[in-house]
Amino acid sequence: MKLPFRIHKEGRRMLTVTLAILTALTAIAFYFIPHVGWIVAGVLFVFFLIILQFFRNPRRLVPVEDDNIIYAPADGKVVVIEEAEEPEYFKERRLQVSIFMSPVNVHVNRNPIGGEVVYNAYHPGKYLVAWHPKSSTENERTTVVIDNGTTQILLRQIAGALAKRIKNYLEVGQTVRQGEDFGFIKFGSRVDIFLPLGTQLEVDLNQKVKGNKTVIARL
Structure with a gap:
């Protein structure tokens, strides 16, 4: 899936680690409490999106370069x-x-x-x-x-x-x-x-x- 914005370099490591941890927690939830696995997965997915938006880096150019x-x-x-x-x-x-x-x-x-x-x-x-x-x-x-x-x-x-x-x-x-x-x-x-x-x-x-x-x- 292509994101509509770039991810800033300051967030790449944190997002990678966070995604790995949340994926592991989701797998554990499905294994031990399968009846609420999808609920846990949904909550963790929303949490990841919150962290993700902190590090968005939209492409923006100044309308006119003018140092005044x-x-x-x-x-x-x-x-x-x-x-x-x-x-x-x-x-x-x-x-x-x-x-x-x-x-x-x-x-x-x-x-x-x-x-x-x-x-x-x-x-x-x-x-x-x-x-x-x-x-x-x-x-x-x-x-x-x-x-x-x-x-x-x-x-x-x-x-x-x-x-x-x-x-x-x-x-x-x-x-x-x-x-x-x-x-x-x-x-x-x-x-x-x-x-x-x-x-x-x-x-x-x-x-x-x-x-x-x-x-x-x-x-």
Whole structure:
């Protein structure tokens, strides 16, 4: 059976192991309790589909490559739009936009602009719920800064109460293309974007966005 979407590389091993375990449990159920075997099989199949959807990776190209356009780096809902102090890299006030990724969202993170990676740092930390005000400074997180030649934007992947597996594929000095995958957060969490003050926003609070499709802002 051909799936209508790709499976992200971060989920292939887990899905293989999960499928093997669930197949064994189904066989055991049919052998020892055959009268409820199909019920057990159905429940385990639904469980596998839930895990499977966490790792879907739909093919998406940005409509137009333009580094003056900031595309959404993740699927989810805009939960923060505010001016905030960015203490790690810029050390000044920036316009912060935060996208919360629920367990049912696509978990792939994509480059909102193209350019050179000038900063990349991983920080271990707590696992507060992703919408907690202190999650952006106290949770496990990865911070990346991309320079497009005229401006720099900062991206921060933040782990939540369930998401304890942040993957970031970027390296300092690397040239990245707008729309390409830059990371993955297993089982949902949050991505913060820090933009220059005065940036023209194209989204509203509580708006649902899609990575590579929704325009977050224009520089």
